[in-house]
Amino acid sequence: MALYLIGAIFLTGLWGVVNRANMVKKVIGLSIANSAIILLFVYQGSLSGNTAPIEGTGEVMVDPLPQALMLTAIVVGVCVMALALVLVYRLYRKLGTLDIREVERRSWKLHD
Amino acid sequence: MTDGGLVWILLAPLIGASVALLGKLFPGASKVARPLAAASLTAPVFILISLAGRVLRGEVIRYSLGGWPQPMGIALTMDGIAWVSAAITAVIALAVVLYSLGRERYSSEFFFFFLMMVTGMFGVAVTGDLFTMFVFFEIIAVTIYVLIAWEGTVTGLAASFKYLILSSTGILFFLLGIFLVYRETGILSISLLGEGPAGTDTAVMRLALASLCVGIGVRTAFIPFHTWLPEAHAYAPHPISAILSGAMIKVSFFAMVRVIMLFKGEYLYPMLTWIGAITALTAVVSALAQTDVKRLLAYHSISQLGYILAVFAAGSSIALTASFFHAANHALFKSLLFLTVGAAVRFSGERNLYRMGRLGREMPVFAVAFFAGALSISGIPPFNGFASKAFIVSGMEGSIAYPLLWITSFLTVASFIKLGRIYLPGAATSEIGNSEIQGLKRTPGALETISVSLLTLACVATGVFGTRTADFLNRLLYGTPLSVVPDLFSVKALLKTLPVAVLGIAAYKLVLTETGQRLSQKVKAMAPPLRVVLVLFLAGLLAFAAAAY
Numbered sequence: 001m002a003l004y005l006i007g008a009i010f011l012t013g014l015w016g017v018v019n020r021a022n023m024v025k026k027v028i029g030l031s032i033a034n035s036a037i038i039l040l041f042v043y044q045g046s047l048s049g050n051t052a053p054i055e056g057t058g059e060v061m062v063d064p065l066p067q068a069l070m071l072t073a074i075v076v077g078v079c080v081m082a083l084a085l086v087l088v089y090r091l092y093r094k095l096g097t098l099d100i101r102e103v104e105r106r107s108w109k110l111h112d
Numbered sequence: 113m114t115d116g117g118l119v120w121i122l123l124a125p126l127i128g129a130s131v132a133l134l135g136k137l138f139p140g141a142s143k144v145a146r147p148l149a150a151a152s153l154t155a156p157v158f159i160l161i162s163l164a165g166r167v168l169r170g171e172v173i174r175y176s177l178g179g180w181p182q183p184m185g186i187a188l189t190m191d192g193i194a195w196v197s198a199a200i201t202a203v204i205a206l207a208v209v210l211y212s213l214g215r216e217r218y219s220s221e222f223f224f225f226f227l228m229m230v231t232g233m234f235g236v237a238v239t240g241d242l243f244t245m246f247v248f249f250e251i252i253a254v255t256i257y258v259l260i261a262w263e264g265t266v267t268g269l270a271a272s273f274k275y276l277i278l279s280s281t282g283i284l285f286f287l288l289g290i291f292l293v294y295r296e297t298g299i300l301s302i303s304l305l306g307e308g309p310a311g312t313d314t315a316v317m318r319l320a321l322a323s324l325c326v327g328i329g330v331r332t333a334f335i336p337f338h339t340w341l342p343e344a345h346a347y348a349p350h351p352i353s354a355i356l357s358g359a360m361i362k363v364s365f366f367a368m369v370r371v372i373m374l375f376k377g378e379y380l381y382p383m384l385t386w387i388g389a390i391t392a393l394t395a396v397v398s399a400l401a402q403t404d405v406k407r408l409l410a411y412h413s414i415s416q417l418g419y420i421l422a423v424f425a426a427g428s429s430i431a432l433t434a435s436f437f438h439a440a441n442h443a444l445f446k447s448l449l450f451l452t453v454g455a456a457v458r459f460s461g462e463r464n465l466y467r468m469g470r471l472g473r474e475m476p477v478f479a480v481a482f483f484a485g486a487l488s489i490s491g492i493p494p495f496n497g498f499a500s501k502a503f504i505v506s507g508m509e510g511s512i513a514y515p516l517l518w519i520t521s522f523l524t525v526a527s528f529i530k531l532g533r534i535y536l537p538g539a540a541t542s543e544i545g546n547s548e549i550q551g552l553k554r555t556p557g558a559l560e561t562i563s564v565s566l567l568t569l570a571c572v573a574t575g576v577f578g579t580r581t582a583d584f585l586n587r588l589l590y591g592t593p594l595s596v597v598p599d600l601f602s603v604k605a606l607l608k609t610l611p612v613a614v615l616g617i618a619a620y621k622l623v624l625t626e627t628g629q630r631l632s633q634k635v636k637a638m639a640p641p642l643r644v645v646l647v648l649f650l651a652g653l654l655a656f657a658a659a660a661y
Contacts, residue, residue: 017281018646023273030280037287044295065184066294069243073287076250080280083257087273094266100273100642107270108343108639 002043010036021099023091027084034077041066041073118163118175118188121156121198121234125205128152129227135220142220149223150209156202156234160195167195170591174240174303183301187240192588196436197237197366200443203570204359205230207563211451212351214559222262229255229355233363241301242290242324245367246283249331252360253279260348271343274642278340278649279330285653286327292320306374313376315661321375322660326653328371331364334421335391336652338414339645342398345410350454353406357413358447362439365417369424369432381425383659388422389513391415392520400527400623401635404463405453408531409446412489415524416442419517423507430596433586434507438500440585441574445488445497448567452482455556455564456534465531470538475555479535481564486528488571490616491521493606496571499578502598502605518612525616526623 013036016029045066053064091103128149135145166173167190176185190198209226212218228251235248253276261272294300296316297309326337333341341361345353372380392415399411420442424435455478460468472479488495501521508514556564574581583594599605622628640648 014281017277018643018650021643026277030277030284033281033284037284037291040288040291041294044291069290072243072247076247076254079254080250080257080276083254084273084276084280087257087261087269087276090261090264091266091269091273094269103266103270104274104639104641107266 003040006036006040006043009033009039021101023088023098023100023103024085026100027081027088030084031077031081034073038070038073038077041070115173115175117159118173118190118238119177121159121238122188122231124152124155124159125227125231125234129224129231132220132223132227136224145220146213146223149220149227150213152227153202153206153209153230156198157206160199160202163190164195167192168587172303183241183299183304186244187301187303188238189240189303190238192591193366193370193436194238195588196440196585197363198234200362200440201230201233201237201359204355204443204447205233207447207567208351208355208358208451210566211354211560211563214557214563218349218351222259225255225258225262226352226355229259229360233359236363236367240303242293242305242371243300246286246290249283249286249328249364249367252331252363253283256352256356256360259352260344262349262352263347265347267343267347271340271347274645275340275344277642278337278645281646281649282327282330282337284327285323289320289323289327292316292323296320302370302374317375318377318379318660319657321371321377321380322653322656324371324375325368325377325380326649326656328364328368329652329656330649331361332368332417332421333361333414334387334417335394335414336648336655338391338395339640339648341414342407342410342639345413345450346404346406350406350450350457353410353454354447354450357410357450358443361413361417362420362443365420365439366436369435377660378427380656380659381427383655384425385422385511385513388418388420388425389516390418392418392422393516393523396520396523396527398635398638400523400530400619401632403465403636405457405465405468405531405534406450406463408465408527409449409453412524412527413442413446415520416446416489419501419504419520422511422513422517423504426508426511426513428507428509430503430507430586430594432589433582433594434500434503436585436589437503437582440581441488441496441500441571444567444570444574445485445495448481448485448564448571449489451560451564451567452478452485453531453534455560456482459554465534468534470533470536472535472537475535477561478556478564479537481568482535483532484568484571486532488575490525490528491612492609493601494572494575496573496575496578498609499575499582499600502578502600503582506596506598522612522615523619525613526619529616529620530623 010033013029013033017026020026045063049060049062051059051061053061092098095103131145132149135142173190175188232248232251236245239245239248257272257276261268299305330337345356395411395415399408402408420435420439424431456471457463462468488497491497491501578600586594
């Protein structure tokens, strides 16, 4: 069940990236899809136990590795999102539109 | 050198990057900071030379960061593939950094991002586990987005955004692949995976390989993932175009080779051969139609990558040698071409090759360098493109995809005849410059000249000593001397380039006819919008999944 839910979140994000013309919504879609992958890792790690991964408590703990990996992935994701929004903002300042079709139509025409 | 020295390949450019950042914080120190930061790139060269002997003997050098044992620790690995990959990065980065030092507008901030990107590329080359590979890929990505948009022009920003969306979507699938591997085997270390688990032929592992390949494929830019490249390479600053085309797509390609070999992905080879051949042909047709000089070169990068991919996937006994040799040569001549053409664009303030005028007399050294690069990429002896294409011919022997590559070779000649006019001697009659890029009428300085001269020499040297270079690569990659030695400079081999040259000239004449012009206009106007780009990406994803299944 949880896997289906995560799949649905991922596809929602992907749909946003592919099908939305608004650049901010594209970035948000990317962020949603990224979260789905993070959930997937953490969910898989949580299947092996039920307590926090602290050494020495003697109980069956969750797999700590996916959590550690996803901390890194979250940081990387935040960097990319921030940078993407900066690019969107700069484009908006220059062209006054957030529509990617409009942006592409006008920017590839500038040269040549 | 101890194994710990390996870590300095990554640390040296990182330290250089922080020095560059100090130059930004203390404006007075900027003059010292830039050369110091650039000098940090010499350290990897020395480390690579000192490790070459051991790698040649077939030793795999491993080092765990911080002494944490496998499989939890972050491991660095140096083997043949990593050595070639890191060496290409080191050489091109040095040449490019030398070129950028010559110009004040590439400030210490620029050097910071540049050196961070180089760190990422070295990281992808020497990494010993899949997740660290992801992290280094993202380090490259984040810095490259900034560098593509460096000039702050609308085109640069839009190209950067396009690349960001596509490659971030791609890297999500890379993560998905990592997830599948972890779920199936519980380890991510490449060396431990190589001991057995990766080779198990289950549906999940095949799907994992397909996902990983798609993720890296976006960075490597073969069809159908190539759509970001023409804009990103064309509208980035010139030194960045050079390192993007020269080193970055190669580093991703080598990472893909490593992953495919790790997972024993021979079932992908037939598809990859065709993708490579079709990439080579379609991209060169697009290149032939371009009038924007840097876009033309960018399409050629895709096309040459098609060669590299096709010969790798043809799977002959010298497949790796031929494809890595061509990758190394392409790194040399394509960065040379981007740097010389970049200088021409700056001089004339114009990107259209028919309006740039003829700059041969203004910049004679650059003209010679440009023609060396153009002859190399066209495969004319004795330059290096000729040598590696000879190896590609023997590597592709018996493959039915080869005719596509042969057609590509003379279309390449045709498009460089077209581009060659910008550096012919003649009057520099540049008309009104473009609104976004002002011509500076400034001839290149000493550092820039040194940089392109060194690259030119390298192009000639790897061509004249082609067999020896290939033998060296073969020892690195397979641990044995070269088994197939194509006779490079026999009369027969030299005669074979004749029809290519003649057909190239004929193709160029055909393009100049009215029908040719009309067709070029049509091809040139084909710039798929972002949505189509993403749909193409998903189609490619499905193709990989289907081939793996």
